[in-house]
Amino acid sequence: DLFCIDKSSSAELSEAINSMYNWYSNSACCYAFLSDLAPLSNLRHCRWFTRGWTLQELIAPQFIVFYDKDWVISGRKGRPSLMTPVHRNHLFATPDPGFERLLSGITGIPSAVLSESRDLSLRRQYSIAKIMSWAAHRRTTRLEDMAYCLLGLFNINMPLLYGEGEKAFIRLQEEIIKETTDLSLFAW
Known part of the structure; x- marks a missing residue:
């Protein structure tokens, strides 16, 4: 989304921000590039887990592949909804519950939220306060974005x-x- 949204157009920016969660939840696969994750380093210290906007990027997609700074796969969340030839690779065909537990430990988001299909309604399963707590330690550049994200x-x-x-x-x-x-x- 960083390169796909014309931020000089307030109308386009508003439409994009209001649509982002749906874009992610309807995707076949999302990729998270952890630019500050060196091989064999601690995932817990990555900036990605402190940014406000990445919260919906983590929760909404059914399937995410995480890459370190050298573009080596660090782990994956979920299972692809669409099994393309790339996804049939054994790395992608099965869930990675160990990595999902690690993500849950880092973020405080229950593993069930991270692994379930995106058609679930978070508001029916978790209190508003609980969902807000997942964002409590995240930051945005602009104050308003903490609400918008x-x-x-x-x-x-x-x-x-x-x-x-x-x-x-x-x-x-x-x-x-x-x-x-x-x-x-x-x-x-």
């Missing part, structure tokens, strides 16, 4: 208003509360 996790569409600062998160809460009676939302 959560839109897809809550199936919320709302206009982007860069410059509003913390009000973006309040607007997100207002949109979420229209869809739920879960008051754990206010713990955030």
Whole structure:
């Protein structure tokens, strides 16, 4: 998405951010390039796990292949929904529960969320506070993006208003509360 979105167009940016979760969840395969992961180094220290935008990139796709800085496969999450000749390779054909447990330990996201198909509704299975907690240790460059990067996790569409600062998160809460009676939302 970094190179595919015209950030100079506010309309395109808004549409893209409001659509991202669906793009990822409908993908056959996603690739995560961990540019700061050296071979045999600790995955836990990768910046990828501290960025706000990568939360939906981790949860939404059914299948992700993780690569280290040398483009060597470090692990994979899930199982491909579409078995192309590339995916038939034994590395891709079976789940990698050990790697999914590692991801769960790093992120605090239950393994079930990481391994299940994306047609599940997070809001029905987990409290709003629990889902928000998965983002608690993540950061974004712009303050508003901390709210915007959560839109897809809550199936919320709302206009982007860069410059509003913390009000973006309040607007997100207002949109979420229209869809739920879960008051754990206010713990955030």
